[in-house]
Amino acid sequence: MVIRARWGQTAHKGEARGAMKLTGAQALIKSLEREGVEVVFGLPGGAILPVYDPIIDSSIRHILVRHEQGAGHAAEGYAQVTGRPGVAIVTSGPGATNIVTALADAYMDSVPIVVITGQVATSSIGTDAFQEVDTTGITASVTKHNWLVTDANDIARVVAEAFHVATTGRPGPVLIDFPKDVANATIDYVEPTVLDLPGYHPAGEPTPDEVTAAYALLRDARRPVLYVGGGVLKANAAHELARLVELTGIPVVTTLMARGAFPDSHELHLGMPGMHGNFAAVTALQHSDLLVSLGARFDDRVTGRVEDFATGARVIHVDIDRAELGKVRRADVPIAADCRLAISAMNAHLERAPLAPGPERIGEWLSRCKDWKTRFPYTYDGAGDRAPGGIGRIKPQFVVEELRRLTPRDTILVSGVGQHQMWAAQHWGFEEPRSWVNSGGLGTMGFAVPAALGAKVGHPEKMVWAVDGDGCFQMTAQELVTATAEQIPIKVAILNNAYLGMVRQWQHMFYEQRYSEVYLSADLPDYVLWAEAMGCVGIRVTDPKDVAAAIERANGINDRPVVIDFRTDAMEQVFPMVPSGASNDEILVHPSQADQPR
Amino acid sequence: MTPTALNRAVQTRHHLVSARVENKAGVLLRVAGLFSRRGYNIISLAVAPTDDERFSRISIVVAVESNLLQQVIDQLDKLVNVVEISELDPGEANTAELLLVTVNAGIDTDAGLRGLAEATGAVVVEKTETQTMLRLVAEPALLDDFEQRLRSYQISELQRTGAVALPKLGGTS
16 A cells, blocks of 8 residues: 655555564654654653653753743744754643643744643543643644544654644644553554655645746736745745845835845845835835735735735735635635745746846836835834933834844844834844744744743854843743753843833724723833843843943853843834724824825 | 525525545544634534545535635645545535434324325334334435425424535546
8 A cells, every 4th residue: 555655755554664662652752853853842740751751861952941831932933943843742731731822823823843742541531630631622723733642553653744744835833642651551663654644735846837827927017026924934945035036126025924034135125014014015015016925824914904905916826835825815826835946936937038127127116115115214213323212211123223233143033922023023134034033923922032942942053132022021931940941041132111012002092092901010020130030140221322231241141041121112102003904005104204205 | 485495595505515534533623623713503514434444524514605615625625634625516416315303193194294205205214103203315405395394293303414425427526
């Protein structure tokens, strides 16, 4: 019997070699080693105890988190910066439920993580045993796939399938639920040679017809935009994208999930589209006659009111996930394919049949885009002033700009969710793929600290900064204990405005400034004391003129984590903004730009 | 509009989705979950192994707009356990469903009931002097008609299996 096997070959069932006696738990760890896993993030408990014993003898580094959600986000951070799957191991019941948020986050942002959960013994499943939950049931809708292992002989195959599913096609989280008796059973370990996935067929290359159809639209478009999403990063297609821009001269926007896929400094980069994107990017999409969507999914935060989104545009939609094609916006040329392969194929066609040079073909459009970009840059009161704010308040955007100025080019930036996330995405200036880690789809507050930890484990040679909000920081700060204990020297810049700032902004704009339950206090907790208690260096900055010195001091500390409590202007709002449910044409710009003709 | 005609009108908005899935625990949960998260009520559902025991066929009847249904089908197709999935056009598929019903009437004494059974081809499964259990296998719309006509009797219990379907011979698939 021939079954589809890994890497697209076929293999014949029955091939097996290297049988040896192992427990199920040993087989699991051996299988992880076989997948090349170097590090796992986890926290033990009753049902997963058997798995923790062979970890002592394994080459795999285990990082002991302080909360299972942290293990999940750390695995995500690791995966996002390395491109390799992140792995987390937790126990049953609350261990499993605590990691559900990270699974949902990874599912929304297509991050490959493999989560292994302990489970009560098979004989106890369904009896409401201690720390029992229906883990595969609970996580079915937030994983790409999950497995309940009921026979220890299946472990090696299931692990191989899990890594295959997590990392191929549209990447995503998978979960293996592992009952205690299965972990304790003794088996003849056999290396898996066959994957049993008859219903799993990830897309690969585009067809020649699709490429030809896309080419025709590229050739004829007069107001085209490359709408670049996270799929370009997932497919490692930044190089191919750069070539596509060279060949076509078409301006680029990169979504929140794609920051770094194309250099912000490139003259054809219009910036980030979306609710808090910059004016040029949002407006160019609105006025375009061709959207070339590459690994993007027409998210509501990008489209604004869908019926009013880029109404004059035809659409080439490349996505490895067929279900994304036509989900939100009908595509004229839908292409279910890997972004790297699809862009390469388009590039090859463009090299055979070059388009007229950009300025000749779409010169008027490029001028309009450039004009928008020049007249509506991101800005804030006091922007450009090295010590802004005569009133003595630190502008959060200024902190982000100073961080960028004072850190190495290849620094990895991680953020939580809210105003600080948007300022980070807007003001950092991304130049390299996989240098930006954030929670885009799910919007998980508390993502930054554990994700930064995971990113630093993935790239210990790079500087890792988390820009966090004070609300976010309080959700998962305990992972700084992990960072200290495991000597993972991440740096955290809290933009402490004493508020749940984005909620406050919405209440300011849409609820008549009735601020309901958004005030947090800048002093409670005392972030410096808290940081010190967790073994970090804690620094407080209250004056704009001290921002740079504090960052430089933090940059020089490499033996422990650093937390800087930046006391920022609480009244600052994120601009531009497309109000929720409004058309992108209704974009609100910074008050200083409000009189500019559009 | 007669009740039967009304039933038929509703029926036209019903779609039959047929999926070949791996015969494994949890598959039904995953499939049903993609309907329930959208608040779509599954009208009927039939699941059984195929001739190859590794696979089952799931037949789902659901009332939903066509473009939304396509989205659900695309997402169902993404499920690792779903091997094949398609919507079966009623014009290009043979559909059947089984109905079992117990009515509070003796078929030997009630000529009307006897006539109805003969006219529809319903089989007498069991009978007493006061009750009759009938079985009818037919297209779902015919079962709807049958059910309507039985309403003049007192129905004690009624159970339908949900529609199953296969493409017509010589079809495109």
